[in-house]
Amino acid sequence: MNAAVKELEDFRREVASWLKANKPADPGFLLPQTFMEVGSEEQLEFLREWQHKVWSAGYLGMAWAKEHGGQGVDAIYQSVVDQEMRRQAVPICFNVIGLGWAGPLINDIGTEEEKQRYLKGILSAEDIWCQGFSEPDHGSDLGNARTRAERDGDDYVINGSKIWTTMGNYAKYMILLARTNPEAERKYDGLSFFLAPMTVDGVSTRPIRKLTGEYGFTETFFDNARIPADCLMGGEGAGWKIAMKTLQYERGAEAGAAGGLAFVRIVIDDLIQQLRDVTRDGKPVLEDPLIRDQLVSLIMEEKAISLGDRRSGIPALTSDYPMSLPLSNKLRWTEYARRMRQFAINAQGADGALFVGDDRAREGGFWQRAYLNSFSATIGGGTSQVQANIVAEHVLGLPK
Ligand SMILES: Cc1cc2nc3c(=O)[nH]c(=O)nc-3n(C[C@H](O)[C@H](O)[C@H](O)COP(=O)(O)OP(=O)(O)OC[C@H]3O[C@@H](n4cnc5c(N)ncnc54)[C@H](O)[C@@H]3O)c2cc1C
Numbered sequence: 319m320n321a322a323v324k325e326l327e328d329f330r331r332e333v334a335s336w337l338k339a340n341k342p343a344d345p346g347f348l349l350p351q352t353f354m355e356v357g358s359e360e361q362l363e364f365l366r367e368w369q370h371k372v373w374s375a376g377y378l379g380m381a382w383a384k385e386h387g388g389q390g391v392d393a394i395y396q397s398v399v400d401q402e403m404r405r406q407a408v409p410i411c412f413n414v415i416g417l418g419w420a421g422p423l424i425n426d427i428g429t430e431e432e433k434q435r436y437l438k439g440i441l442s443a444e445d446i447w448c449q450g451f452s453e454p455d456h457g458s459d460l461g462n463a464r465t466r467a468e469r470d471g472d473d474y475v476i477n478g479s480k481i482w483t484t485m486g487n488y489a490k491y492m493i494l495l496a497r498t499n500p501e502a503e504r505k506y507d508g509l510s511f512f513l514a515p516m517t518v519d520g521v522s523t524r525p526i527r528k529l530t531g532e533y534g535f536t537e538t539f540f541d542n543a544r545i546p547a548d549c550l551m552g553g554e555g556a557g558w559k560i561a562m563k564t565l566q567y568e569r570g571a572e573a574g575a576a577g578g579l580a581f582v583r584i585v586i587d588d589l590i591q592q593l594r595d596v597t598r599d600g601k602p603v604l605e606d607p608l609i610r611d612q613l614v615s616l617i618m619e620e621k622a623i624s625l626g627d628r629r630s631g632i633p634a635l636t637s638d639y640p641m642s643l644p645l646s647n648k649l650r651w652t653e654y655a656r657r658m659r660q661f662a663i664n665a666q667g668a669d670g671a672l673f674v675g676d677d678r679a680r681e682g683g684f685w686q687r688a689y690l691n692s693f694s695a696t697i698g699g700g701t702s703q704v705q706a707n708i709v710a711e712h713v714l715g716l717p718k
Contacts, residue, residue, distance in 0.1 A: 326394065326395075326398060329395060329398055330398050330401075330402060333377060333398060333399050333402045334402050334405075334406070336375055336377070337402055337403065337406045337408055338406065340371060340375070341406060341408050342364070342368055342408075342409060345360070345364050347360055347361070348361075348674070349361060349364070349365075349409055350365075350410070350412070350532070350534070351581065351582045351584075351687065351688055351691055352410070352580060352581045352582065352691060352694065352695070353410060353412045353413075353414040353415075353484070353485075353580045353581075354484050354534045354535065354691075354694045354695075354698065355528070355530070355532045355534040355691060356412050356485055356488070356534060357525070357532045357533030357534050358533070362412075362488055364409075365409060365410070365411075365412040365443075366412075366443045366446075368408075368409050368411070369411040369412060369413060369442075369443035369578065370442055370443045370444075372411055372578065373387070373441045373442050373443070374442075376389055377399045377577070378399075378411060378417070378441050378576050378577050378578055379396075379417075379421075379437075379441040379576040379577070380392075380393065380395040380396035380399060380576075380577065381393040381395070381396055381574070381576075382421070382425060382437060382441070382576055383425075383433075385434075386425075386433050386434070386437035386438055387437055387438030387440075387441045387442065388437070388441065388576070393573060393574075396575070396576070396577040399577055400577050400578070400579060403577075403578070403579055404579060404583045407582070407583060410578060410579045410580060410581065410582060411443070411577065411578025411579065412443075412485075412578075413440060413443050413445075413446055413447065413578075414578070414580045415447045415448055415449050415484065415485070415489075415493070416439075416440035416445065416446065416447035416491075416576075417440060417441070417575060417576040417577065417578050418567060418568070418575045418576070418580065419449070419493075419564050419567035419568050419575075420436075420440065420447045420449075420491070420493050420513075420564075421436075421437060421440045421441075421447075421574075421575075421576055422567050422573075422574030422575060422576075423493070423560070423563060423564050423567065424436055424437060424513070425437065425574060426563075426574065427551075427552060427560070427563070428551070432513065432551070436491070436513065439490075440576070441576055445490045445491060446485055446488050446489045446490055446491075447485075447489055447490070447491050447492070447493065448483050448484060448485050448486045448488075448489035448491075448492050448493075448516070448538075449483065449484065449492065449493050449564075450465070450480040450483055450486075450492045450493065450494040450495065450496075450514070450538060451463070451480070451493075451495050451561060451564075452480060452481050452482045452483075453465060453478070453479065453480055453481060454479065454481050457481075457482070457701075458700070458701060458704050460495065460561060461505050461506050461509070461558065462505065463495050463496065463497060463509060464478055464497060465477070465478025465479065465480065465494075465495075465496045465497060465540060466478055466496060466497050466498075466500070467494075467496035467497065467498050467510060467512065468498070469498070469547065469554075470544075471547075472546060472547050473544040473545060473546060473547055474496075474498075474512070474544070474545050474546075474547055474549070474550065475542055475543070475544055476494070476496060476514070476520070476521075476540040476542075476543045476544075476545060477540055477541065477542060477543075478496070478540050479537060479538060479539045479540065480494075480537070480538040480540075481526075481537050481538070482526070482535050482698075483523065483535055483536045483537070483538045484534060484535045484698070485534070485535070486516075486523045486535060486536030486537075486538045487523045487525055487533075487536050489516050490515065490516055490517060491513060491514065491515055491516060492512075492514045492515075492516055492538075493511070493512075493513065493514075493564060494511070494512040494513075494514040495509055495510075495511060495557050495561050496509070496510060496512060496557070497509055497510075498510040498554050498555065498557075499554070499555065502555070506558040507555050507558070508555065509555070509557030509558045509561070510550060510553075510554050510555060510556065510557040511550070511551045511552060511556060511557040511560040511561060512545065512549045512550055512551065513549050513551055514545050514549050515545055515549070518543050518544060518545060519543065519544070520540060520541045520542050520543030520544065521538070521539070521540055521543045522538075522539045522541070523536040523537065523538050523539070524536055524537045524539070528690075528691075529690050529693075530674075530687055530690045530691060531674075532691075534694075565699065565700065566641070568699040568700075569644070569645060569648045569699055569700055569705070570644045570645075570647060570648050581695075584655070584658075584659070584688055585620065586613075586616055586617050586620045586658065589613075589616070589658060589661070589662050590604070590613070592662065592680065592681060592684075592685065593609075593662075593665055596665060596666055596667070596669075596680075598667055603665055603667075609665055612661060613661075616654075616657070616658050616661060619654050620654065620658075623647065623650055623651050623654060626643050626646075626647055626650070627643075627647060629643055630643035630644050630647065639712075639713055641712075641713075642709075642713040645705070645708060645709055645712070645713060646709045646713065648699070648700070648705055649702055649705040649706060649709060652692075652695040652696045652702065653696060653702055655692045655695065656689070656692040656693060656696055659685060659688045659689035659692050660689055662685040662688075662689070663685050663686055663689050666680055666685070670685075670686065672686070673686050673687070674686065674687050
């Protein structure tokens with residue numbers, strides 16, 4: 319074993335034992351399965367404390383600079399932490415928009431002042447971030463965003479509304495796409511990008527209730543909200559380019575995330591485990607040839623996705639188009655996750671209709687909740703249809 323490999327193995331052991339010793343006890347209330355379902359103060363406080371603890375121990379922002387609250391080591395160390403967190407099924411670090419895309423963006427193209435101002439708060443969970451891209455009628459078609467930002471002295475005055483703002487009601491900052499020039503010849507050139515405070519007068523949010531009964535996102539309204547002009551990132555008119563870069567992080571095609579897992583890990587082994595004591599017509603459902611056939615397909619699919627994931631980390635295998643695997647991976651794994659969870663509740667038979675809160679629901683309705691929530695990831699960050707277009711046009715080179 320060479321020195322670097324040994325060092326990494328030692329680090330893995332250290333992280334594993336820290337997680338074992340510090341994994342929080344069951345809080346006695348339902349924790350969100352993904353960062354898109356944080357909807358109560360008690361969940362928020364619990365997760366904020368947990369993320370702070372992980373960061374304080376030195377396990378978040380491994381590849382971010384020390385002077386910005388990170389650890390200044392190679393990104394592989396973050397992968398090790400994330401793998402161990404997944405293995406030990408610890409709670410998620412919920413500030414995902416900050417850790418996963420606002421932070422990496424600021425790290426890549428932000429000024430030193432922006433880095434100093436924002437990065438540490440993201441890691442420590444002191445500053446929660448949200449994303450204000452989608453508007454009513456303009457989700458996939460972001461280029462048509464209508465929210466206005468007008469320069470007035472040292473401020474921009476924001477008017478308009480956003481929708482589906484994950485954690486909008488808890489966020490201190492928003493990455494905001496707004497129109498600064500409605501007259502621009504190309505609509506894309508009229509957009510600008512802001513690192514906008516949510517705590518100024520004129521910003522309000524209204525929670526939206528999801529199918530599961532949870533509140534994970536909001537409508538966000540701007541009514542003559544004044545934000546300082548230095549919130550503008552990258553100059554007026556640069557918004558489209560920066561938003562597209564942000565989506566690359568969101569869709570997993572660019573790295574730099576500070577870690578922490580956006581989702582609770584649910585894999586095929588968990589599914590098989592939950593079906594062990596399910597019977598149909600007096601026989602174990604796992605002995606049913608049709609169920610077994612479908613299970614094998616799911617197992618193969620999960621394996622293929624995970625191998626694809628590993629291949630995407632080997633540049634020699636993707637040199638022709640480095641983003642091809644990560645881009646198709648978003649489409650493949652979100653659709654897979656939805657089908658796998660749907661299979662899980664179908665296989666429960668009539669019990670599949672029971673939900674969280676029903677004493678008779680298997681595993682407290684875990685799979686039913688996971689199924690309903692699995693639609694989120696097939697829509698957020700680009701719907702499957704839009705993602706399929708991207709893969710077709712940009713990766714496979716097919717005509718529009
Ligand atoms: C749980 C969740 C969290 C979210 N969080 C955020 C957030 O924090 N911030 C934020 O800004 N947004 C957020 N979103 C919004 C999300 O990004 C949009 O919902 C998504 O981009 C789709 O936009 P839309 O809802 O306007 O649907 P539309 O764009 O109106 O699409 C409707 C349907 O038409 C299809 N369609 C549209 N255009 C095309 C095309 N060119 N080719 C083929 N099919 C097409 C779509 O695939 C879809 O099936 C979130 C969404 C969800 C579900």
